[in-house]
Amino acid sequence: MSHTILVTGATGTVGSELVKALANRGLTVRAGVHSLIKGDRLKQLNPEVQLVEIDYARPETLHVALTGVERVFMLTPFSEDQVEIGKRIIDAAKQVGVQQVVKLSVAGAEVTPGIQLGRWHREVEQYLEQSGLAYTLLRPGGFMQNFLNYNGEDIRREGRLYMPIGDGRVSYIDARDIAAVAAVVLSATGPEHHGQAYTLSGPAAVSGSEVATAISQASGRPVSYVDVPEEAAAQAMAEAPAWLRGSMLELQRLYKAGHAAGVSPVVEQLTGCPPRSIGQFTLDFQQQFQPAS
Known part of the structure; x- marks a missing residue:
């Protein structure tokens, strides 16, 4: 072998x-x-x-x-x-x-x-x-990279982070x-x-507003968090298959209820390095949050 x-x-x-x-x-x-x-x-x-x-x-x-x-x-x-x-x-x-x-x-x-x-x-x-x-x-x-892969276009074009999770905190x-x-x-x-x-998990659970603030500070341009109603989020995914739409909305409800805020020490225990914060992540990828020139 x-x-x-x-x-x-x-x-x-x-x-x-x-x-x-x-x-x-x-x-x-x-x-x-x-x-x-x-x-x-x-x-x-x-x-x-x-x-x-x-x-x-x-x-x-x-x-x-x-x-x-x-x-x-x-x-x-x-x-x-x-x-x-x-x-x-x-x-x-x-x-x-x-x-x-x-x-x-x-x-x-x-x-x-x-x-x-x-x-x-x-x-x-x-x-x-x-x-x-x-x-x-x-x-x-939840992956921090999802803010680029799924929310990146809205952030670059409008300076807004749309998510239906209220004040829910997530340890991305x-x-x-x-x-x-x-x-x-x-x-x-x-x-x-x-x-x-x-x-x-990451080192801390953060809210949508805190994510938007971190992106703002890293990119040097204002980015605001918009808590959208679940109905609007469902409509935005209207063309997605029912299994995908349903599972994502269920996950977002979990986030909103605060059930994804737990912080685990495993990353540092196994690698010897603390996990990256949302601030570090946004700094590392600051160029990808900038509007297209």
């Missing part, structure tokens, strides 16, 4: 950071991508990164991607069939003799009855737990810190992380 690590979803927010973190440690990284063309930028990060196509509609591609792999970072797409995809990866990993699977889950997945997003992840977690494979579960809260985490934890777990030479479930 080689010491190759497969990262699925390698071009995504967390996956791309993890590929970089693992490559920087001198580890052999195989990046699972839906499109080899899109994966080219991963080769630019490190030419030693192996690119492999994974198309979940073609199981043979998953088998090829996993062959000769010792450890897997399992990041499944946010799709209606994400549970089936997760189970398919686990079955294939077991079939080819993978030694460890690190699953990217979600904070609160263990809570019952929880929300739909958590239940989807928990079903796959339980399947992994019962698989006989060594496993580690990473359960992060920087995806780079998730990747740092995953890199520690995947590069460990012993079984100390096997069977562990780690909840990951």
Whole structure:
């Protein structure tokens, strides 16, 4: 068995950071991508990164991607069939003799009855737990990068951050810190992380207003938080599939109720570095909050 690590979803927010973190440690990284063309930028990060196509509609591609792999970072797409995809990866990993699977889950997945997003992840977690494979579960809260990926256009164009979460505080985490934890777990030479479930968060829970203030200070332009009614948020997602719209609105209700404000010490415990604050995140990405010239 080689010491190759497969990262699925390698071009995504967390996956791309993890590929970089693992490559920087001198580890052999195989990046699972839906499109080899899109994966080219991963080769630019490190030419030693192996690119492999994974198309979940073609199981043979998953088998090829996993062959000769010792450890897997399992990041499944946010799709209606994400549970089936997760189970398919686990079955294939077991079939080819993978030694460890690190699953990217979600904070609160263990809570019952929880929300739909958590239940989807928990079903796959339980399947992994019962698989006989060594496993580690990473359960992060909301990503700071979502302020760029989903709110960035409104922030750049209007100077407004629209969210239906009232005064709810959330312990958002920087995806780079998730990747740092995953890199520690995947590069460990012993079984100390096997069977562990780690909840990951940023250093503090912040409100929408505080996020807007941090963006304002970093970008040097006024950005205001707008608490929109849930009906307006639902209307903004009117063209999205019902499963996606419903699960996102449910998550935002959780935020509004203050149930995502818990702070975990795990990032610093495992990496030796405190997690990045929202202020640090906005400073690091200040140019991406600026209006297009």
